[in-house]
Amino acid sequence: MNTSKNNLFLIKVRKEWPALYWFSLVYILGVLICAFIIKSTVTPFFVFPMYSFVEKPTPIYESGIIEINGYPLAKYNFPKEKEDIIVVNYLRYIHLKHKPYNDMKSMYLNKLAKLIGQKKATDLYEKLFTYPDLNDINFGAWLKRYLEKNNSMNIFSIKIYRTTLEYTKNGEVKVLNKVQELSYQVNVK
Numbered sequence: 001m002n003t004s005k006n007n008l009f010l011i012k013v014r015k016e017w018p019a020l021y022w023f024s025l026v027y028i029l030g031v032l033i034c035a036f037i038i039k040s041t042v043t044p045f046f047v048f049p050m051y052s053f054v055e056k057p058t059p060i061y062e063s064g065i066i067e068i069n070g071y072p073l074a075k076y077n078f079p080k081e082k083e084d085i086i087v088v089n090y091l092r093y094i095h096l097k098h099k100p101y102n103d104m105k106s107m108y109l110n111k112l113a114k115l116i117g118q119k120k121a122t123d124l125y126e127k128l129f130t131y132p133d134l135n136d137i138n139f140g141a142w143l144k145r146y147l148e149k150n151n152s153m154n155i156f157s158i159k160i161y162r163t164t165l166e167y168t169k170n171g172e173v174k175v176l177n178k179v180q181e182l183s184y185q186v187n188v189k
Helices: 009-016 018-037 080-098 101-116 118-129 136-151
Strands: 060-068 157-167 173-185
Touching (some): 009 018, 060 080, 080 136, 080 157, 080 173, 101 118, 136 157
Antiparallel strands (some): 060 157
């Protein structure tokens, strides 16, 4: 095996394509200087905080509970992807009910307007983030249809609660707060 100095990759590049060699060398040195001396994030490969940070455990968590016909919904009876659709949508519904999209609008609309113009940004934002039909009746009807389709059960009532849970040191879960966010009753004729 020939391990001479002339077989190194950068030496070959230097001989064959000098411009590429110098560009690569300057780029590598620039990335290393930015990553380790300036502590700037130029590329994700050398910056540790992009991948990990110390997460401080907290004993209190916000969650939600769905009751179907007076009983808590057993989400584990659903395949994971169906469970995710249920959980993400009811948590999002609770969030939007308390923090309407106008909170997000002020944060992002100005940045978007600088990129594509105010009129286009406003039109796009209204199409994507306006929820004119966001109310208990419409969300309850959608959730009822989705659950009946995916669980083959007849649903007469749906209740959603926003809960605050505390995990005690001995592993117990204590409900600190339970606020009803949705009550949907099916009209039985």
